Amino acid sequence: QVGDCQLVLAVQGNYQFGDNDLMEVIEQIVDHQVSFFGGAPRSRYLFLVNPHPDQGDPRALHYFGLHFDSSMIVLLDPRTDRVRLQREPASLCAHEFFHNWLGEQLAQDDYRMNWFVEGVTTWYAYRTRLATRMLDMGSYAEQLASRYRAQYLDHGLRGSMSVAEAGGRVLQDPNVTSLLYSGGLFVAVALNAEIDAVTRHEAGLDEVVRNMVGRAERDPEYRLTRTTLEAELKTVTGRDFSAWLERHVYGVESLPLPAYVTTAPVSR
Numbered sequence: 001q002v003g004d005c006q007l008v009l010a011v012q013g014n015y016q017f018g019d020n021d022l023m024e025v026i027e028q029i030v031d032h033q034v035s036f037f038g039g040a041p042r043s044r045y046l047f048l049v050n051p052h053p054d055q056g057d058p059r060a061l062h063y064f065g066l067h068f069d070s071s072m073i074v075l076l077d078p079r080t081d082r083v084r085l086q087r088e089p090a091s092l093c094a095h096e097f098f099h100n101w102l103g104e105q106l107a108q109d110d111y112r113m114n115w116f117v118e119g120v121t122t123w124y125a126y127r128t129r130l131a132t133r134m135l136d137m138g139s140y141a142e143q144l145a146s147r148y149r150a151q152y153l154d155h156g157l158r159g160s161m162s163v164a165e166a167g168g169r170v171l172q173d174p175n176v177t178s179l180l181y182s183g184g185l186f187v188a189v190a191l192n193a194e195i196d197a198v199t200r201h202e203a204g205l206d207e208v209v210r211n212m213v214g215r216a217e218r219d220p221e222y223r224l225t226r227t228t229l230e231a232e233l234k235t236v237t238g239r240d241f242s243a244w245l246e247r248h249v250y251g252v253e254s255l256p257l258p259a260y261v262t263t264a265p266v267s268r
Contacts, residue, residue, distance in 0.1 A: 002030045006044045013051035017082040022049065025085050028132040029094045033101075033124075036206075037213060041105045046071045047093065051078045065092035067099040086134035094128040095121055102209060106216040108224045114167030115249060116229065119184020120209060123192075141260040144189070148261050151182040163187055164250045187248060190255040194244065198237045207236050 001007070007030060009023050026047055034040045052062040052075040061077040061084070074092050102124075103117045126144070129135035135143075152158065157166070157175055163183035166176050192205040212232050216222045226245070233241040247253040 002027050003034055003040075004043055005030060005034060005040050008044065008046045009049070010046065011049045013049075013078060015051075015076065015078050015080060017080060017085055021082050021085055022089070025090050025134070026093055028134070029090065029097055029128055032128055032131045033094070033097055037101055037210060041100050041217075042070045044070060045097070045100075048073045050075055052076060061088065063088045063092055065096045067096040067103065069104075070100075072096040086129070090129055090132075090134050091125045094125040098124050098128070101213045102224075106209075106213045106222075106224050111168045111170065112164070113224045113226065113229070114170055115163045115180065115184045115187065116167075116224065118167065118170070118180055119163065119186075120188045120205065122181055122185040123188035123205075124209075144185075144261050145263075147182060148186065148257070151178055152186055155179055155182070158183070159252055162250050162252055163248075186255055186257060186261070189261060190248065190257050191244075193258050194241075194256065195233070195237055198239050203236050208232050211236065 007023070007026060009019060009026065011019050011022070030040075030045070048071060050073075052064060054062045061079060062075075063077060064075040066073040072093060074089065074096065076089055076092075080089060098121045099117075102121050108114070108117065126135065126140060130137070130140055155175075155178070157179050161176070161179060163180065166180040166183060169176050170180050171177055188205060195208065196204050208229075212222075212224065212228065215232075216224075222228070230240070230242050230245065233239070248255050
């Protein structure tokens with residue numbers, strides 16, 4: 001039990017960590033995210049854990065997550081140990097649980113805003129690990145810089161396909177999917193930095209997301225669209241972000257990212 005939320009953990013398979021170790025990680029994630037939004041949409045959640053079926057590469061650990069209503073389905077590599085739980089498994093659980101608000105409570109009618117749903121959720125998975133001290137600031141910056149170099153900077157589709165277009169074609173092709181998740185992540189980072197600069201450090205993406213989720217909670221007809229996002233950005237910042245989104249999200253212009261992402265040294 002975390003606050004008003006009842007958590008159920010169902011684990012199938014054998015791992016190098018205990019069920020209690022995993023539940024402790026999940027409880028910290030849930031506690032932080034529920035506090036972030038001031039409440040949860042549902043009172044009971046299921047985390048269903050199974051072994052990841054891909055064991056083809058002995059050097060790599062494999063992970064996959066899926067959110068469905070009040071269930072978080074998480075596929076973990078059986079070789080995952082107790083220490084590593086705070087890395088990829090924690091990110092998966094944080095990502096899928098965040099979809100209870102962004103994606104479910106604040107929903108879209110099609111895939112046009114998938115770039116926002118998946119990109120922002122990917123960023124908040126990092127943010128959740130930071131808040132719960134599973135990740136420190138130095139490691140956070142290093143991981144973002146590493147991902148920027150490995151999965152975004154020289155991505156083969158970056159100059160020809162927008163992140164928004166990738167969101168509409170997610171899971172059709174691995175390269176398109178990687179552009180959505182990594183590109184969406186860095187859109188979220190850049191958008192947060194832009195909001196911060198425009199408001200002189202008075203607001204960030206937190207306020208935009210919480211305001212829109214709160215609006216959706218009060219109004220069942222409210223949806224996440226480009227129009228509603230632009231309206232909320234203007235409410236929070238007093239500035240029209242339509243041109244910014246057109247260039248960096250719906251177009252392929254390079255993102256104005258913080259230096260810690262683009263120039264930070266990455267340890268080997």
